[in-house]
Amino acid sequence: MAFRRRNKSYPFFSQEFLIQNHADIVFSLVIFVLIGLMFETTAKTAILFIQPQYNISTMSADGEVTLYHYGWKDCATVLFYLCITIILHAVVQEYVLDKVNRRLHLSKSKNTKFNESGQLCVFYLVSSLWSLYVIATEGYILHPSSLWENYPHVHLRFQVKFFYLTQLAYWFHTLPELYFQKVRKEEIPRQLQYVSLYLLHILAAYLLNLTRVGLVLLFLQYLSEMGFHLSRLFYFVDENQHKMFEMWSVGFVLTRMITLTLMFLAVGFGLARSENQMLDLETGNFNTLSIRLLVLFVVCFTQSWLLWKFFRFQLSRTRELRLEQAARKRAAAKQQMQRTLKRDSVGHHENGLIKAENGTSPRLKKIKAP
Numbered sequence: 466m467a468f469r470r471r472n473k474s475y476p477f478f479s480q481e482f483l484i485q486n487h488a489d490i491v492f493s494l495v496i497f498v499l500i501g502l503m504f505e506t507t508a509k510t511a512i513l514f515i516q517p518q519y520n521i522s523t524m525s526a527d528g529e530v531t532l533y534h535y536g537w538k539d540c541a542t543v544l545f546y547l548c549i550t551i552i553l554h555a556v557v558q559e560y561v562l563d564k565v566n567r568r569l570h571l572s573k574s575k576n577t578k579f580n581e582s583g584q585l586c587v588f589y590l591v592s593s594l595w596s597l598y599v600i601a602t603e604g605y606i607l608h609p610s611s612l613w614e615n616y617p618h619v620h621l622r623f624q625v626k627f628f629y630l631t632q633l634a635y636w637f638h639t640l641p642e643l644y645f646q647k648v649r650k651e652e653i654p655r656q657l658q659y660v661s662l663y664l665l666h667i668l669a670a671y672l673l674n675l676t677r678v679g680l681v682l683l684f685l686q687y688l689s690e691m692g693f694h695l696s697r698l699f700y701f702v703d704e705n706q707h708k709m710f711e712m713w714s715v716g717f718v719l720t721r722m723i724t725l726t727l728m729f730l731a732v733g734f735g736l737a738r739s740e741n742q743m744l745d746l747e748t749g750n751f752n753t754l755s756i757r758l759l760v761l762f763v764v765c766f767t768q769s770w771l772l773w774k775f776f777r778f779q780l781s782r783t784r785e786l787r788l789e790q791a792a793r794k795r796a797a798a799k800q801q802m803q804r805t806l807k808r809d810s811v812g813h814h815e816n817g818l819i820k821a822e823n824g825t826s827p828r829l830k831k832i833k834a835p
Contacts, residue, residue, distance in 0.1 A: 484644070484645055484647065487551070487555075487641075487645045488551060488552055488554075488555035488556075491548045491551045491552055492552050494548055495545070495548050495549065495552065498511050498514050498515070498545060499511070499515075502515070513538060513541050513542070514541050514542060514544065514545035515542070515545060516542070517533055517539070517542055517623065517626050517627055517630060518533075518536060518538040518539065518542065519533055519534050519535065519536045519538065519539075520532065520533050521533075521534075521620070523620075530622075531623065532620035532621060532622060533620065533621050533622070533623060533626040534619050534620055534621065534749070535626070535671060535672065539630060542630050543630055543633050543634045543637065544634075545634075546630060546631055546634035547634040547635075547637050547638045549634070550631075550634050550635050550638040551638050551641070551642070551645075554584060554638065554642060557583070557584060557587055558580065558584070561583070562579070562580050562583045562584070565579075565583075566579060566580070569701065569702065571701060575701055577648075577649070577652070578697065578701070579697075579698065579701050580646075581694075582694040582695075582697045582698050582701075583694075583698065585690065585691075585694050586691060586694040586695055586698060588635060589687045589688075589690050589691035589694065590691055592632070592635075592683070592687050593684055593687040593688050593691060595628060596628065596680055596683055596684040596687065597684055599624050599625060599628055599680060600680060600681060600684060602624070603622070603625070603677075603680075605677060605680070605681060610735070611677065612677045612678050612681065612727075612731045612735065613677075613678070613731045613732070613735030613736050613739075614735070616674070616736060616739055616750070616752055617674040617748060617749040617750045617751070617752070618674050618675075618676055618677055619674055619748070619749040621676060625676055625680065628680070629667065629670075629671045629676065629679075632667050632683070633664070633667060633668070633671070636660055636663045636664050636667065637664070639656070639660050640660065643656065643657075662767060665763070666679070666682075666763075666764075666767070667679065667683070669760065669763070670682075673751045673756070673760070674749045674750075674751065675732075675760070678727070678728070678731045678732070681727065682724055682727065682728070685720050685723060685724055686720065686724070688716075688720070689713070689716055689717050689720040692709070692712070692713040692716055692717075693713050693717070695709065696709035696710045696712075696713050714775075714779070717775060718772070718775070721768045721771060721772050724764070724768055725764070725765065725768055728760075728761060728764045728765075729761070732757050732760055732761055733757070733761060736752050736757060737757065739752055742754070744756075
């Protein structure tokens, strides 16, 4: 199974060989783990990578329900699905984005941005639909107070835990992809910045048992980011397309406001009214004043920083548009003046007669009679 075209062969285990064949190598590792399920001696180890661990069975009104909590074995599951994500990344790149790039004939810089937006747009679309499905089935839409009631939310359903594990796997997979995709050095700090922010917030929601609030916030964030990258994809296809950016700008600001409101409602007021506000690592209770203030500070700082970057970009963009319009007006005025001077220098017609520079008609020469 080959994901990339081999235009040139490289020595084994060289840098170029690993970059060119990284998807095939990772695919072989995944097959090796799956083969481990076929043998009794290795099945327990293989299942550790494939299936979420730490499950318990409880009785409810609907019968026996299997719930999960987190632990160090989740690292093995995240590692396995990180490999799956690398394979899917190569599939999307090879069979979708590369084919579109060959038709658009983009420059090298635009090609890099197009690939980045294409990959993120696919991920944001799948994750936003998935998170919306989980939110609806868990009943968070009809009962918003369930986001903070009965905290700590230690026991998770399969779909909630699996969602968080795959989210961690995706954002961790972006780190080796910086090497595999040969990202330029000046682009690495920017990508590390937003990847680190995603990992920080997802890990905090998962480890502090704030998975319900985190799930809703991720849905809002992914929906907003999908709008931006979708707008950028349409812009690369047609550079005159700016309306989607304007729609995204409104949605971006609304997302920041809703995020801050929801965090203050859930953490600042909901958890503050809980009776149990003692730190207890065994039960997973992190509902203390210091931790709540720290969580609110991190979220507020991140949202404020995003808004500051957004408004700074919009102001600089507005300033550039004004300078471009002023330059166009000066060029049009200069061109009009040149046309006027050229017309005045050669004379012009009026009522069928040629006018001289001073506006008078040339005197007709009299013809003598024979």
